[in-house]
Amino acid sequence: QVxxxxxxxxxVQAGSSLRxxxxxxxxxxxxxxxxxxxxxxxxxxxxxxxxxAISRLSRTEDYxxxxxxxxxxxxxxxxxxxxLQMNGLKSEDxxxxxxxxxxxxxxxxxxxxxxxxxxxxxxxxxx
Numbered sequence: 529q530v531x532x533x534x535x536x537x538x539x540v541q542a543g544s545s546l547r548x549x550x551x552x553x554x555x556x557x558x559x560x561x562x563x564x565x566x567x568x569x570x571x572x573x574x575x576x577x578x579x580x581a582i583s584r585l586s587r588t589e590d591y592x593x594x595x596x597x598x599x600x601x602x603x604x605x606x607x608x609x610x611x612l613q614m615n616g617l618k619s620e621d622x623x624x625x626x627x628x629x630x631x632x633x634x635x636x637x638x639x640x641x642x643x644x645x646x647x648x649x650x651x652x653x654x655x
Contacts, residue, residue, distance in 0.1 A: 529553075533646055
């Protein structure tokens with residue numbers, strides 16, 4: 529089992545920057561350092577949307593086209609941490625952001641490719 533806990537979400541003005549963090553449990557099985565991780569987001573009434581994903585050694589990254597160039601995903605395997613740096617935030621980025629972990633090192637853009645999920649952290653961007 530992999531337990532995930534997101535933090536860093538809050539209300540910010542459009543154009544601002546925000547960094548989300550996700551802490552994986554120390555006793556994760558499989559070890560977090562061996563698996564791909566990702567960020568998704570969801571708004572009420574809509575399906576969970578892929579935002580970004582990263583392979584275990586950060587060699588492969590993938591992004592939703594709408595956030596490419598504004599958001600950066602990164603990880604620190606020494607501390608079981610995943611990050612999402614969000615710059616140039618827009619009102620349409622408002623959502624509940626989820627951290628996810630796969631069972632392998634495959635970077636996927638589909639929610640079905642991830643087996644472990646956090647409870648989410650709310651990001652609200654106002655004009």
